[in-house]
Amino acid sequence: MGTLYRKVQHDLKSQIIAGVYGEGDLLPSESELQRLHGVTRSTIRQALEELVKEGYIRKKQGKGSIVIRRQRRTLGMLSVKGFSEVVSSRRMAVSTVMIQKPVISRWEEPFFYPLDDLEQKAGCIFLKRIRCVEDEPVMLESTYLPNTNLPRFCTRPLIHGSLFETLSVNYSLEITRVEQDLRAVPADDDAAARLRIGPGKPLLLIYLKFYTNREHLSVYSSLLCNTTGYSIGNIL
Amino acid sequence: MGTLYRKVQHDLKSQIIAGVYGEGDLLPSESELQRLHGVTRSTIRQALEELVKEGYIRKKQGKGSIVIRRQRRTLGMLSVKGFSEVVSSRRMAVSTVMIQKPVISRWEEPFFYPLDDLEQKAGCIFLKRIRCVEDEPVMLESTYLPNTNLPRFCTRPLIHGSLFETLSVNYSLEITRVEQDLRAVPADDDAAARLRIGPGKPLLLIYLKFYTNREHLSVYSSLLCNTTGYSIGNIL
DNA sequence: GAGTGGTCTAGACCACCTG
DNA sequence: AGGTGGTCTAGACCACTCG
Numbered sequence: 001m002g003t004l005y006r007k008v009q010h011d012l013k014s015q016i017i018a019g020v021y022g023e024g025d026l027l028p029s030e031s032e033l034q035r036l037h038g039v040t041r042s043t044i045r046q047a048l049e050e051l052v053k054e055g056y057i058r059k060k061q062g063k064g065s066i067v068i069r070r071q072r073r074t075l076g077m078l079s080v081k082g083f084s085e086v087v088s089s090r091r092m093a094v095s096t097v098m099i100q101k102p103v104i105s106r107w108e109e110p111f112f113y114p115l116d117d118l119e120q121k122a123g124c125i126f127l128k129r130i131r132c133v134e135d136e137p138v139m140l141e142s143t144y145l146p147n148t149n150l151p152r153f154c155t156r157p158l159i160h161g162s163l164f165e166t167l168s169v170n171y172s173l174e175i176t177r178v179e180q181d182l183r184a185v186p187a188d189d190d191a192a193a194r195l196r197i198g199p200g201k202p203l204l205l206i207y208l209k210f211y212t213n214r215e216h217l218s219v220y221s222s223l224l225c226n227t228t229g230y231s232i233g234n235i236l
Numbered sequence: 237m238g239t240l241y242r243k244v245q246h247d248l249k250s251q252i253i254a255g256v257y258g259e260g261d262l263l264p265s266e267s268e269l270q271r272l273h274g275v276t277r278s279t280i281r282q283a284l285e286e287l288v289k290e291g292y293i294r295k296k297q298g299k300g301s302i303v304i305r306r307q308r309r310t311l312g313m314l315s316v317k318g319f320s321e322v323v324s325s326r327r328m329a330v331s332t333v334m335i336q337k338p339v340i341s342r343w344e345e346p347f348f349y350p351l352d353d354l355e356q357k358a359g360c361i362f363l364k365r366i367r368c369v370e371d372e373p374v375m376l377e378s379t380y381l382p383n384t385n386l387p388r389f390c391t392r393p394l395i396h397g398s399l400f401e402t403l404s405v406n407y408s409l410e411i412t413r414v415e416q417d418l419r420a421v422p423a424d425d426d427a428a429a430r431l432r433i434g435p436g437k438p439l440l441l442i443y444l445k446f447y448t449n450r451e452h453l454s455v456y457s458s459l460l461c462n463t464t465g466y467s468i469g470n471i472l
Numbered sequence: 473g474a475g476t477g478g479t480c481t482a483g484a485c486c487a488c489c490t491g
Numbered sequence: 492a493g494g495t496g497g498t499c500t501a502g503a504c505c506a507c508t509c510g
Contacts, residue, residue: 003498029476040500042278045477061477062507183463184420184438202420202438227419239479265495276481281496297496298488 004039008047011037016056016067026064027057095135096161099194100128102154104147111144111220112181112207118216122146125153127163130194133230137195140224146217163219167212175219177211187224195226204232240275244283246408247273252292252303253395253405262300263293290410331371332397335430336364338390340383347380347456348417348443354452358382361389363399366430369466373431376460382453403448403455411455413447423460431462440468 015021028036033044048065051057057065107115107124125147131139143163147153150171159166167173185205192199203224210219225232251257264272269280284301287293293301343351343360361383367375379399383389386407395402403409421441428435439460446455461468 005498031476040502042501043499046498048477059477060508062475062509064476064508182418182440182468184440184461185463186438200436202422204418204420204440225420227421232418241479267495276483278482279480282479284496295496296489298490298494300489300495 004037005043005046005050008033008037008039008044009050012047012051013054013056016051021067023067025067027067029064095132097130097132097137098127099130100126102127104154107144112222113209113220115146116216118148119146119218122148122216125150136229138226138230140191140194142222144220148217149214167219173212173214173217175210176213179209179211181207185224191224195224197226197228201226201228203227206232240273241279241282241286244269244273244275244280245286248283248287249290249292250405252287253401257303259303261303263303265300331368333366333368333373334363335366336362338363340390343380348458349445349456351382352452354384355382355454358384358452361386372465374462374466376427376430378458380456384453399455409448409450409453411446412449415445415447417443421460427460431460433462433464437462437464439463442468 012021012027021027027033027048030041030044030048033047034041037044048057048059051065052059056067058068059065102125105124105126107120123146125145126143128140128142130137131141153166153171156166156170159169164175183205184202186200187195187197187203189199191203192201195203204227206221206223206225208219208221208223210221212218248257248263257263263269263284266277266280266284269283270277273280284293284295287301288295292303294304295301338361341360341362343356359382361381362379364376364378366373367377389402389406392402392406395405400411419441420438422436423431423433423439425435427439428437431439440463442457442459442461444455444457444459446457448454
């Protein structure tokens with residue numbers, strides 16, 4: 001933190017995070033910040049420019065620097081939010097039915113994503129859920145994660161029914177990156193029955209790999225989505 | 237284009253795109269650019285800063301400003317790269333067939349995305365292309381953009397066959413954000429014929445809205461993808 | 473009209489890279 | 492050692508917003 005503008009940037013960021021300036025508030029004007037920090041306006045402007053890049057503020061000519069809602073990065077299509085969070089923010093009744101509680105099993109062969117040696121050896125924890133909107137099944141989700149250092153994962157229930165919340169709270173695992181792979185496929189008999197549609201009807205198949213802050217521990221999901229009633233949109 | 241730094245930015249961008257400075261080349265130093273354009277270094281630096289944001293160059297202290305392969309931010313699944321750029325980076329033979337050259341027409345009713353009044357009034361420029369990999373048609377792309385202040389768009393050919401490059405170079409339009417909407421649908425007769433598959437086969441339908449740096453000018457695309465041979469993956 | 477951010481000038485010193 | 496980009500100063504004028 002040797003430079004002046006970094007110091008100013010850090011100060012302002014701290015204050016925003018601490019709530020000194022809330023969403024929609026104006027930061028002090030550039031000339032006022034200039035006085036407060038005892039530097040020139042260029043230096044202040046550089047600090048503010050960084051905060052714009054980081055998504056803390058936006059600037060409006062003639063008005064000022066406005067604190068904005070800190071929005072989560074969208075990591076690929078689904079972002080890091082879970083299903084419940086996503087759909088419930090749209091005021092729809094969502095529910096999840098656990099078809100297969102977490103169990104230790106083998107990795108399916110062939111698996112839809114290449115696994116490294118350590119993941120392969122560790123074996124697999126598997127669970128399967130149906131996601132419903134307004135009591136209508138819309139998504140069939142199979143999740144796989146390597147069975148490494150996740151004590152009692154299969155015996156304790158998920159926190160708030162959320163996989164990612166459980167991983168975060170119980171095991172300090174945070175999602176860092178997502179890869180995905182999309183295709184349209186005809187429904188097989190099992191999927192057709194569970195999603196209550198005709199066999200052969202088009203389904204959206206999404207393979208997901210969620211990288212975490214722990215090496216050799218990624219979460220894999222395959223989603224089969226009936227998109228006739230609800231399409232899969234952006235999450236911002 | 238009133239400002240000096242925009243002028244410098246535009247000049248340099250044109251030269252990079254024209255190949256005057258190729259990938260890996262160094263731009264003239266800031267002090268040299270200062271002399272060349274007859275402005276102060278701050279102005280030059282602001283222009284270069286913009287080019288960094290747009291992904292044309294990166295800067296290295298003690299070295300210079302280095303032209304980089306143009307890779308845009310990943311914005312949602314498809315990123316802002318065009319089709320050619322995406323697939324060709326994987327060493328496959330890709331080609332595009334223009335089915336409908338850009339023409340002025342009306343917006344389809346109903347349109348897949350809500351349009352604002354100005355867009356609605358402006359009318360629509362429409363084009364339709366088939367994307368092929370290894371001479372096999374895999375994607376049917378319909379593109380719509382409001383007919384506002386895009387002189388000679390329909391009469392001039394696309395630069396390198398790329399829509400986004402044309403918008404950037406000829407009209408200084410840059411993509412800022414993308415929204416998308418995904419679903420799986422059965423192929424209709426037209427799509428089935430053009431993609432050489434059976435009618436009713438599952439296709440991935442992607443609606444895209446590309447926001448630009450100009451208000452009331454967004455680019456809309458609908459993509460129909462045959463994912464049996466090639467799935468739609470992440471672009472990083 | 474007063475205050476805001478946007479642009480621009482003309483300098484200066486420093487940290488970093490390369491020959 | 493000489494050139495590069497990184498940081499910073501001390502001014503100036505303009506375009507925009509709002510009361």
